Amino acid sequence: MENSLEFAQQLDRADPLRSFRERFYIPERGGKPLIYFCGNSLGLQPKTARQALDQELEVWQQQGVEGWFEGEKPWLSIHQRCKKPLAQIVGAHPSEVCPMNNLTVNLHLLLTSFYQPTQNRSRILTIGGDFPSDQYALESHIRTRGLNPDETLLEVFPRPHEPTWRTDDILAAIEQHRDSLALVLMSGLHYYTGQVFDMAAIARKAREVGIPVGFDLAHAVGNIPLKLHDWEVDFAFWCSYKYLNSGPGGVSGLFIHEKHHAENRPRLAGWWGYDEARRFEMTKGFVPMPGADGWQLSTPSVLAMAVHEAALAITAEAGMDALRRKSELLTGFLEWTLQQSGLPLTIITPANPAERGCQLSILIERNGKTVFSDLTEKGIIGDWREPDCIRLAPTPLYNTFEEVWRVGQVISGSERFTS
Template sequence: MTFQNTREFAQQLDSQDELKNYRNEFVFPQHNGKNVVYFTGNSLGLQPKRTKKYVEDVMNDWGNLAVEGHFYAEKPWWDYHERFANPLSQIVGAKPSEITVMNTLTVNLHLLMVSFYNPTATRYKIICEEKAFPSDQYMFQSQVDFHGYKTEDAIVEIKRREGEHNIRLEDIVAKINEVGDELALVLIGGVNYYTGQVFDMKAITEAGHKVGAKVGFDLAHAAGNIELKLHEWNVDFAAWCSYKYMNSGPGNASGCFVHEKHHHSNLPRFAGWWGHNKERRFKMEPQFDPVHGADGWQVSNLPILSLAPYLASAEMFAEVGMEKLIKKRNQLTAYLEFILHEIDAELDGAEFEIITPTNQKERACQLSVFLHGQGRSLFDYLMKNGVITDWREPNVIRLAPAPFYCSYEDMYDFGQILKQGILAK
């Protein structure tokens, strides 16, 4: 398709968008009486309007039934989490038995590392990507310290080549092979939070398993954003937050994947009563008998008021399906990229640089833009003029045009505001 940088063309694309009505399903912050241009779905997704009813239903059941809501609510609380198995399995490419919901993201990664990071005197190293999300870095450091290893010895970062913004797949595979028999775990982000680069998880998993390591992924920026086939790729485990592209609300519950090949294993785990045999859970037995499947990794009973917004969103994803979301995501992101290049050309170039891969297979719903000759003042200008975006040091703004609620006209409007901001410096 040949794009045009005009409002009429953007409106034409919107009129042809089969998902256009879903924009009306979300609550937008307002700027001068109009919806903002919202680019931070990679940090916190907008609130679905249907969320309020899901929460109110729980509040009503709590008020009317009190403790009996566990069993007699319209959606009984004791098995509320099971409603996520089917929709989330479709989103991440898993079997329903491989899915559970519990806790929050870093808590779940720590709990999963109890099972999947079991270092020995000779096999103790963890491979991660350079500039992983800080919470992951802190997690790695505390885990290896807990097991008695030094960070500089046990944590191996795969680095970008000099002068490049993204990590090459061949460098990841080469590093896995180099560490070889000393490698216990590969754990990286499915999508790098800073650049928006999508990693080849299938190839990485195959390489890790070939040298005898376990392989997991932090899917915070991937779940609800890219095509995932966790079961087919033979990934050992994964976890993701739900409040970015999945629009479940601030700090909300995390999803987990544990491949079925581990469901009957003797892997260590930290146990709790919600992971105990469901049919016997309330018999208060002294010996832990885990639920078959990923639910057996649960620890505590679940925060139903937090799960309610997540369920509202998960069911919306089930209505639409990832295929349609990805189709729109690709065109919407391509149009944003076109707008950026058009504005840069109008301003004689060299104003900014897109550091996200140009190859559509290596990126998703984010373009990270390095500002040359600009600074925080441009970001501030955007924010003051109705564009909510994200600033990352030293000089990057991240733009995430989420296909559920962003429009093509948003992309055009952003381009015009960006141009005005640069000219106003």
């Protein structure tokens, strides 16, 4: 690699995905585009989003309630149109995925179905310091079963003085507690460190000891290649407003492996999960839709789903393999430029490309918050996580190698590191 603008521009010219940047609105300040490295929190707006919204608003205006059943794209089937691209992105069969609700709602639904404690097997294994929403959901489900979270929730932490987890430690914990575990549930990619966990190995180990396993893919979906069906993950859930670019608070989604579709698992039922052919009979006795669709609850938000459909089409067209290839180069270039700065910073995200996605998490020894403010003032949008972490996520759909180089130049010249 070379630390030069010419080298970065050469990489951009050779980028087969370079045209996808034109499909997004790049935020501006003072008429100049910002360098937006915050797709790990909120992805940018696809230019097709407004058209998708306007189309459904027109249907609502002209057809009213008949929009559910009439026209080329009736609302009744809007979730079906998202299933094929979703399945492609997460490595699943279309019947195994469904867009619905928000992330934590889907987590509660899935815990209802897959957390079935018994007298001997009641514990849940997770990673220490996982995303707070997941922690709260786990605690609440444990309490509703009349159990104590302090005794029931088993957290695996990194080793002392290590910022990330060793796969062997997670596998060893599953083995050690195999006779008391009822569930393994954890993130597939850690929000703070950016570490990608070996989901295939963890799922294989859980299957070996007869324990269901689920993953929160909020930071993984659209970021790294997934093979949920082949890995035989029991269930997974995600949000869509990060790397899938479906808008703030956009539609979530879930995966349920087909091996569970014929089971009569406990679930919280709602009328949109009822057999579509009989839904409007309004009869007692829940009859679920086949597959993941049977976990739906309420009428979908058509406007949010329309944006989701438009955004998914872009990611599916680019393809996760191509996005991954660019991501490894783009993130690797950012890592290299930061290392060239010679400044007192530590990248806690794993150096192995197989163990990370787009995101690099950077610890600043001193003045970290002021360094972050300095970046923001200079038009570089990342995000800050207490107590001392700057997260930067160069996203392959719309970020460039030139932007990476310019971020390195700003950080290298930041007086905040030495003041």
